[in-house]
Amino acid sequence: MIKPPREPLATTRNSVSPARHSLVFWGFLACLAGLTWLRIDLHKGGTSLIESAEAQQVAPVIADGVIVPVVTAPAVFEEHIVAVVPQILQQVVHDTLDGDGSIYLSLKKHDVSELQIALLSNALQPVFDAKRSSREGDSFVLTLDSAHVVARFEYTPVANPQHPVLVEREGDELVASVSVLPLIEQTRVLRVVIEDNLANAIRAAGEGDALTDIVADEIFAAVIDFHKDPRQGDELELIVSKSYLGDRFIRYDEVLLARYRGQVVNHTGFHYQDPTGVNGYYDERGQSLARLFLLKPMDYRRISSHFNRRRFHPILKKNVPHLGTDYAANPGTRVHATARGRVTHAGWNGGYGKMVEISHPNGYRTRYAHLSRIHVKKGQSVEQKTLIGRVGATGRATGPHLHYELIRNGRHMNPTNVNEDRRGAPLGPESLPAFAVHRDRMLARLPAVTSTASIQLADVGPASP
Numbered sequence: 001m002i003k004p005p006r007e008p009l010a011t012t013r014n015s016v017s018p019a020r021h022s023l024v025f026w027g028f029l030a031c032l033a034g035l036t037w038l039r040i041d042l043h044k045g046g047t048s049l050i051e052s053a054e055a056q057q058v059a060p061v062i063a064d065g066v067i068v069p070v071v072t073a074p075a076v077f078e079e080h081i082v083a084v085v086p087q088i089l090q091q092v093v094h095d096t097l098d099g100d101g102s103i104y105l106s107l108k109k110h111d112v113s114e115l116q117i118a119l120l121s122n123a124l125q126p127v128f129d130a131k132r133s134s135r136e137g138d139s140f141v142l143t144l145d146s147a148h149v150v151a152r153f154e155y156t157p158v159a160n161p162q163h164p165v166l167v168e169r170e171g172d173e174l175v176a177s178v179s180v181l182p183l184i185e186q187t188r189v190l191r192v193v194i195e196d197n198l199a200n201a202i203r204a205a206g207e208g209d210a211l212t213d214i215v216a217d218e219i220f221a222a223v224i225d226f227h228k229d230p231r232q233g234d235e236l237e238l239i240v241s242k243s244y245l246g247d248r249f250i251r252y253d254e255v256l257l258a259r260y261r262g263q264v265v266n267h268t269g270f271h272y273q274d275p276t277g278v279n280g281y282y283d284e285r286g287q288s289l290a291r292l293f294l295l296k297p298m299d300y301r302r303i304s305s306h307f308n309r310r311r312f313h314p315i316l317k318k319n320v321p322h323l324g325t326d327y328a329a330n331p332g333t334r335v336h337a338t339a340r341g342r343v344t345h346a347g348w349n350g351g352y353g354k355m356v357e358i359s360h361p362n363g364y365r366t367r368y369a370h371l372s373r374i375h376v377k378k379g380q381s382v383e384q385k386t387l388i389g390r391v392g393a394t395g396r397a398t399g400p401h402l403h404y405e406l407i408r409n410g411r412h413m414n415p416t417n418v419n420e421d422r423r424g425a426p427l428g429p430e431s432l433p434a435f436a437v438h439r440d441r442m443l444a445r446l447p448a449v450t451s452t453a454s455i456q457l458a459d460v461g462p463a464s465p
């Protein structure tokens, strides 16, 4: 972000007496601006002196710490200096923001003056919120003219490289604009075999963790538990559309088809938009993969590697059955509501520590315990996946973990079985013919090896599990 830590030029974040501060600031800015234009004028003057060869020496001008470039040139060297000076003094700086994601600090590093930073910041303001949007990895190319004044500033946000920002000098002003570069969409068909876990299999295929997140936390979040269900040798096939800027990968746009064929679970999801415009994943028969409950209140990759299957079994504690599931996770890990509902408790609850309880349709309740922070209030409505709190170790907990309970009409339930009769809405009969065409077109794009599966699928008919 452009934000000097102490200097009065930090325009936007002065915390005390804003009126006085802004007065001081604008006064100071005007003063500095005056000095800079003076400096430029002086400099131009200096250049013309050399060009006209009427002076052999120009005295240094020092004003308020600003040292004007000084030329001391004997007449003999005039021609040489005239030819070289403009090129030497223009400076082009390439840089990438580091951990603090601060444009300001990066510009300071390259000795750009406070005034120039402030002018640049003002120019950027209408098109790019540097304070909020700049981050590590963003890159820029800065051109400073011979007077060390910003001539051009090209800024490429790492998260949005197809929208680079360009600041150019127009007369006395810096003017910013945002370009829209065309993205190229490519579709990749891939098949991965699970060796140890999903994330590693997807990485081994040269794809990123963002794709794992889509597969585990969006498409199959309610039907496959990727910590428990996969077995070595299981297969995942994907048709995924990806966006590129030139040959640089930008993002995953959509997984069009995901098919998981395992020893414990089998699911296929086709991305499809129903006639009302709602996007979802549907199986071969047009049944939604959405369920009333997510299988887990945390994202797949956020549950720490310490997690192991034993934790899914009840742990006896002094002959009292453990009626929930414990998820070991790093403190601060985001905890989501597993289904829509209303918050009935948000606060301390004895051994549970900081706890959220949500009541859901059909007599269900869920509890999320030992939280470090709570992000919802009692009485609040939440949707499936709403962020409700963060993993902690409050209450009777030996280490950071989430204790999750699912209760129906007072009875504790196993979260894995809860969705049996709680499916999302299927596609209506009027949508099925178009869906079937889409489905078969997608299946035809999978590699030939899987064609036997497609045939089986056609044979299975509406009674398929």
Ligand SMILES: [Zn+2]
Pocket (backbone or CB within 6 Å): 322, 324, 325, 326, 402, 403, 404
């Ligand atoms: Zn527990």
